[in-house]
């Protein structure tokens with residue numbers, strides 16, 4: 001059994017996927033836990049198992065974070081029990097798959113905004129105030145690579161993830177003179193129940209998700225949180241995708257994301273050759289980008305003004321990519 005830290009972490013969405021893996025890591029490190037999800041039976045089972053295995057105190061709170069009163073209920077319950085929340089993990093989230101105009105369900109999308117964005121802000125407001133007063137605390141926000149780029153066929157989900165990253169980055173600035181840290185975890189497609197729940201089974205992103213273990217994503221997020229890092233993109237390919245998104249034209253990025261979100265063979269025939277052209281173009285620009293970055297790195301080793309040069313080359317690369325894109329009339 002690990003030594004107890006006497007500290008408490010509150011994890012939303014702790015019964016499945018990335019949230020459950022994060023809860024495992026806290027439990028192994030001797031944190032007491034407050035676990036939140038809708039399904040009370042699952043929560044109680046997990047809470048009992050942790051208490052037995054790790055000798056920690058676990059408080060399950062079964063509540064639906066889509067209910068606007070839920071964050072207050074959670075906060076009041078921790079106060080009533082005299083629990084100080086040292087670490088808040090805003091993990092619970094869901095998506096909805098389909099064309100926004102005529103396929104997805106508006107009520108579900110409004111619930112997604114409530115869960116992914118509004119309840120996250122509400123919980124953060126309640127617990128952050130206390131952390132700032134104590135001048136101590138850590139928050140982990142579940143963003144996504146979709147925070148950085150548009151997410152066709154999951155448009156509302158992607159927008160909530162951009163909101164989370166923007167909110168997190170603003171808080172990081174506001175809190176920089178305190179000992180409270182806020183970390184954003186940006187996973188790519190990960191092997192959890194997320195795609196099934198969103199109705200996105202069989203998409204390329206879902207297939208790709210099978211390669212990524214939620215335990216590895218959770219560990220990346222946990223380590224970054226403990227070090228007080230601002231942002232962690234989990235996985236090499238996702239890091240490359242995020243880096244590319246800063247230099248490629250927005251239309252190309254949206255097109256590439258659209259392709260990932262489709263089921264194989266689902267693109268309209270006239271888009272298939274366009275997709276192939278886009279893939280070729282992305283590969284060509286990626287190779288150019290890597291070559292330019294390597295050159296810059298070498299240049300930086302010789303000249304301390306490399307940062308200025310890097311931003312200038314990045315701007316030029318983006319403009320070159322845009323004009324190449326326009327000239328190939330892919331938009």
Ligand SMILES: NC(=O)c1ccc[n+]([C@@H]2O[C@H](COP(=O)([O-])OP(=O)(O)OC[C@H]3O[C@@H](n4cnc5c(N)ncnc54)[C@H](OP(=O)(O)O)[C@@H]3O)[C@@H](O)[C@H]2O)c1
Pocket residue numbers: 012013014015016017018019036037038039040042063064065066091092093094115142143144145186187188189190191192193194195197209214
């Ligand atoms: N999987 C991916 O590919 C991926 C990629 C990037 C980012 N993310 C993000 O990672 C986070 C976790 O996702 P995951 O993939 O681990 O999903 P998951 O396996 O579906 O787990 C979702 C968790 O959230 C809880 N939850 C869902 N709706 C809730 C609600 N209304 N109120 C309270 N709890 C609720 C679920 O429990 P109950 O059903 O019992 O409520 C479950 O514990 C999400 O924010 C997601 O956007 C996931």
